[in-house]
Amino acid sequence: xxxxxxxxxxxxxxxxxxxxxxxxxxxxxxxxxxxxxxxxxxxxxxxxxxxxxxxxxxxxxxxxxxxxxxxxxxxxxxxxxxxxxxxxxxxxxxxxxxxxxxxxxxxxxxxxxxxxxxxxxxxxxxxxxxxxxxxxxxxxxxxxxxxxxxxxxxxxxxxxxxxxxxxxxxxxxxxxxxxxxxxxxxxxxxxxxxxxxxxxxxxxxxxxxxxxxxx
Amino acid sequence: xxxxxxxxxxxxxxxxxxxxxxxxxxxxxxxxxxxxxxxxxxxxxxxxxxxxxxxxxxxxxxxxxxxxxxxxxxxxxxxxxxxxxxxxxxxxxxxxxxxxxxxxxxxxxxxxxxxxxxxxxxxxxxxxxxxxxxxxxxxxxxxxxxxxxxxxxxxxxxxxxxxxxxxxxxxxxxxxxxxxxxxxxxxxxxxxxxxxxxxxxxxxxxxxxxxxxxxxxxxxxxxxxxxxxxxxxxxxxxxxxxxxxxxxxxxxxxxxxxxxxxxxxxxxxxxxxxxxxxxxxxxxxxxxxxxxxxxxxxxxxxxxxxxxxxxxxxxxxxxxxxxxxxxxxxxxxxxxxxxxxxxxxxxxxxxxxxxxxxxxxxxxxxxxxxxxxxxxxxxxxxxxxxxxxxxxxxxxxxxxxxxxxxxxxxxxxxxxxxxxxxxxxxxxxxxxxxxxxxxxxxxxxxxxxxxxxxxxxxxxxxxxxxxxxxxxxxxxxxxxxxxxxxxxxxxxxxxxxxxxxxxxxxxxxxxxxxxxxxxxxxxxxxxxxxxxxxxxxxxxxxxxxxxxxxxxxxxxxxxxxxxxxxxxxxxxxxxxxxxxxxxxxxxxxxxxxxxxxxxxxxxxxxxxxxxxxxxxxxxxxxxxxxxxxxxxxxxxxxxxxxxxxxxxxxxxxxxxxxxxxxxxxxxxxxxxxxxxxxxxxxxxxxxxxxxxxxxxx
Numbered sequence: 001x002x003x004x005x006x007x008x009x010x011x012x013x014x015x016x017x018x019x020x021x022x023x024x025x026x027x028x029x030x031x032x033x034x035x036x037x038x039x040x041x042x043x044x045x046x047x048x049x050x051x052x053x054x055x056x057x058x059x060x061x062x063x064x065x066x067x068x069x070x071x072x073x074x075x076x077x078x079x080x081x082x083x084x085x086x087x088x089x090x091x092x093x094x095x096x097x098x099x100x101x102x103x104x105x106x107x108x109x110x111x112x113x114x115x116x117x118x119x120x121x122x123x124x125x126x127x128x129x130x131x132x133x134x135x136x137x138x139x140x141x142x143x144x145x146x147x148x149x150x151x152x153x154x155x156x157x158x159x160x161x162x163x164x165x166x167x168x169x170x171x172x173x174x175x176x177x178x179x180x181x182x183x184x185x186x187x188x189x190x191x192x193x194x195x196x197x198x199x200x201x202x203x204x205x206x207x208x209x210x211x212x213x214x215x
Numbered sequence: 216x217x218x219x220x221x222x223x224x225x226x227x228x229x230x231x232x233x234x235x236x237x238x239x240x241x242x243x244x245x246x247x248x249x250x251x252x253x254x255x256x257x258x259x260x261x262x263x264x265x266x267x268x269x270x271x272x273x274x275x276x277x278x279x280x281x282x283x284x285x286x287x288x289x290x291x292x293x294x295x296x297x298x299x300x301x302x303x304x305x306x307x308x309x310x311x312x313x314x315x316x317x318x319x320x321x322x323x324x325x326x327x328x329x330x331x332x333x334x335x336x337x338x339x340x341x342x343x344x345x346x347x348x349x350x351x352x353x354x355x356x357x358x359x360x361x362x363x364x365x366x367x368x369x370x371x372x373x374x375x376x377x378x379x380x381x382x383x384x385x386x387x388x389x390x391x392x393x394x395x396x397x398x399x400x401x402x403x404x405x406x407x408x409x410x411x412x413x414x415x416x417x418x419x420x421x422x423x424x425x426x427x428x429x430x431x432x433x434x435x436x437x438x439x440x441x442x443x444x445x446x447x448x449x450x451x452x453x454x455x456x457x458x459x460x461x462x463x464x465x466x467x468x469x470x471x472x473x474x475x476x477x478x479x480x481x482x483x484x485x486x487x488x489x490x491x492x493x494x495x496x497x498x499x500x501x502x503x504x505x506x507x508x509x510x511x512x513x514x515x516x517x518x519x520x521x522x523x524x525x526x527x528x529x530x531x532x533x534x535x536x537x538x539x540x541x542x543x544x545x546x547x548x549x550x551x552x553x554x555x556x557x558x559x560x561x562x563x564x565x566x567x568x569x570x571x572x573x574x575x576x577x578x579x580x581x582x583x584x585x586x587x588x589x590x591x592x593x594x595x596x597x598x599x600x601x602x603x604x605x606x607x608x609x610x611x612x613x614x615x616x617x618x619x620x621x622x623x624x625x626x627x628x629x630x631x632x633x634x635x636x637x638x639x640x641x642x643x644x645x646x647x648x649x650x651x652x653x654x655x656x657x658x659x660x661x662x663x664x665x666x667x668x669x670x671x672x673x674x675x676x677x678x679x680x681x682x683x684x685x686x687x688x689x690x691x692x693x694x695x696x697x698x699x700x701x702x703x704x705x706x707x708x709x710x711x712x713x714x715x716x717x718x719x720x721x722x723x724x725x726x727x728x729x730x731x732x733x734x735x736x737x738x739x740x741x742x743x744x745x746x747x748x749x750x751x752x753x754x755x756x757x758x759x760x761x762x763x764x765x766x767x768x769x770x771x772x773x774x775x776x777x778x779x780x781x782x783x784x785x786x787x788x789x790x791x792x793x794x795x796x797x798x799x800x801x802x803x804x805x806x807x808x809x810x811x812x813x814x815x816x817x818x819x820x821x822x823x824x825x826x827x828x829x830x831x832x833x834x835x836x837x838x839x840x841x842x843x844x845x846x847x848x849x850x851x852x853x854x855x856x857x858x859x860x861x862x863x864x865x866x867x868x869x870x871x872x873x874x875x876x877x878x879x880x881x882x883x884x885x886x887x888x889x890x891x892x893x894x895x896x897x898x899x900x901x902x903x904x905x906x907x908x909x910x911x912x
Binding site: 086143151155181184190208211 | 227231232234235236238239240241242243244245247248250256310311312387388389390391436437438439441468470471596600604662663664665792796799800801803804805807808809810811812835836837841842843844845847849850851852853854855856857
């Protein structure tokens with residue numbers, strides 16, 4: 001006969017579920033469910049911030065950016081709209097286009113999907129942080145020389161993805177470049193020049209296949 | 216008559232884009248980057264019903280949300296909405312989050328209509344819900360006939376009939392539509408993401424009942440338009456109204472979702488084509504019926520660009536006997552707008568597919584068949600050059616004869632863009648300063664095509680300076696008026712204008728300074744002689760330096776996996792002419808872009824509507840697929856430089872033939888026609904008889 005407590009679908013019984021929660025949770029359930037909520041509330045009390053604005057400190061391009069933000073403000077929103085760093089662009093606000101790509105400790109991320117409060121304590125690099133004074137980074141310079149941009153709206157995102165790639169892998173293959181840029185969209189259709197620019201930045205000579213016929 | 220210099224230092228050479236540095240450093244301020252003093256966020260509440268009568272809109276609770284500074288209705292009193300996404304109200308507030316909260320607090324009383332039509336083939340039926348009450352969804356068709364079509368088909372050695380369809384395509388510029396608008400006692404300033412600062416200025420002035428002189432539109436940088444960004448738009452007018460109420464600048468950029476619903480698209484097409492040729496391959500008879508949808512209107516909101524559903528038929532090839540019937544079908548969806556080469560990519564896909572199908576029936580090489588029937592000398596030349604570069608003769612195999620599960624195929628197609636050519640009213644000015652610096656000011660805008668660079672190249676050539684010595688200012692209605700950037704007209708409009716400004720400037724410098732030739736090495740000395748007052752010269756577009764139209768041909772090579780249905784484009788050879796080339800580098804970029812956009816149209820892009828809710832089902836980039844860098848094939852470009860023709864634009868023709876060439880390559884690979892764009896794996900498998908076809912309902 002089935003133990004009523006273990007009756008369930010497949011192997012996932014109430015008992016194994018409770019087991020998975022650990023002894024304190026089991027004890028709490030045995031006592032009363034409301035007690036769990038109270039306990040959790042107590043544990044979490046120190047971490048809850050907001051919903052009103054809270055102080056947030058971001059390390060962006062080597063500088064401290066001190067802001068007052070609601071915890072629901074994204075890193076993209078914080079950069080673009082609470083500071084003058086509008087280089088990261090908003091193209092979709094849902095991690096699909098890559099125009100908002102920035103580096104979080106050298107890892108390219110979609111900053112529209114990162115809350116600003118979560119980005120504290122990390123080194124954030126935006127496209128504004130790549131040039132040293134008037135001296136452009138190799139990637140920026142190559143994008144100009146290969147005309148790897150048209151309207152330019154997706155450009156900061158591509159440049160950040162490529163910058164991260166070349167830091168990790170200074171001599172990528174074409175497939176590695178394509179993989180690194182797979183999360184960036186461009187509607188003007190600049191991709192062939194972007195590929196050339198990455199190779200140029202990596203020190204590989206490339207030549208376009210365009211031919212001008214004088215008629 | 217004026218003429219371009221025979222020997223050039225910059226014209227027809229590669230010149231780096233003059234505004235590239237701000238774009239790669241993030242310093243470029245796009246309309247969505249404007250942080251006017253005290254600016255607020257703006258957001259629009261849109262209809263959740265595809266058809267409804269809006270009885271009332273109550274903004275009281277929205278106004279009480281902390282941080283909200285203004286709320287306005289899109290229209291006063293009761294009104295009808297006819298598509299999911301039509302504007303109902305808008306709010307402005309100090310944070311994005313406050314606006315999101317406020318949108319939820321707006322109370323809308325509406326009577327939703329239970330019946331609506333979002334599918335053109337449903338909307339065509341007699342008992343379909345009417346999009347416009349009391350009016351048939353199917354517009355009275357237009358018919359054209361010449362020759363004796365019925366008799367001519369009897370005289371043909373081969374006749375084919377095909378049904379070729381193209382989807383609604385969404386522009387999806389990376390920067391959505393929108394503006395930052397500041398309305399003060401002095402007037403309105405709008406930083407617009409637009410292709411037409413003048414048309415936005417006039418549109419705002421009209422809608423807000425202000426003098427045109429009280430409205431200034433600025434577009435320093437904008438993130439793409441492709442035909443969808445000409446007018447002020449409902450979003451521009453709402454932003455201005457919010458700004459007036461809030462007494463603060465309002466930045467109202469659309470969301471990606473909004474962008475898919477309400478601000479334009481390319482109409483669909485459903486083309487039934489019958490075409491016949493004589494035994495020698497000469498086209499003899501053509502009959503076509505086409506319909507498509509431009510949403511609620513045939514380009515009513517297209518801001519001057521032809522957003523209607525009609526397409527040019529028969530495309531490119533003259534047929535002595537032809538009958539064409541076209542109509543468009545209203546559906547409960549956002550209005551079409553001009554989209555890169557309006558009408559041409561769908562026309563090219565239908566006609567060029569039919570051409571290949573007929574060539575197969577005739578047993579002719581499709582390239583030979585085109586050369587036989589295309590009267591255009593430039594394209595004849597382009598086909599010859601392209602075929603050699605592509606190695607057409609060696610690569611061509613009979614349809615479906617490639618071995619193995621992954622089959623390769625090749626195809627080609629031609630392009631025209633007859634509507635290009637200059638805007639003759641283009642004006643501009645230059646300020647020549649005593650220190651030798653010079654600034655050109657034109658009321659055009661650079662939408663990413665390189666207009667600023669074109670101005671710098673032409674000015675540098677004419678003045679004997681370097682492009683980097685020329686300061687270029689565009690994108691401000693305070694400058695002398697220029698054309699909207701559409702229809703491949705901008706380059707042909709601004710180049711002769713800059714030429715004229717330079718000629719006049721040199722003449723005046725000569726008169727004022729006595730230096731016979733102020734160009735090049737004499738430039739600084741001549742400028743110094745101006746004393747303390749800069750010289751400002753005005754110029755106009757002049758005759759003889761620009762032209763239309765442009766032609767082009769493209770060749771495509773594909774691999775089709777007959778087990779998965781996946782199409783991979785291996786290579787595209789694009790041969791294009793645009794008269795006198797100004798900058799080979801930015802021109803190359805634009806042709807790459809045209810090919811890649813055409814590839815999206817061929818293989819990936821399609822707006823999908825939900826019959827039950829009336830919503831666009833794929834209003835974002837996860838489900839509306841654009842080509843990514845890994846999809847892009849090797850693209851080889853051949854540019855024909857024809858200086859004697861003058862300057863011609865390239866934006867449109869570069870995207871016209873790509874989808875047709877890819878479609879033909881797929882048919883050549885698998886031996887059967889996929890008659891419907893986008894050519895998805897499921898359609899390929901259906902054409903191969905491996906899965907049941909999806910019915911067009």
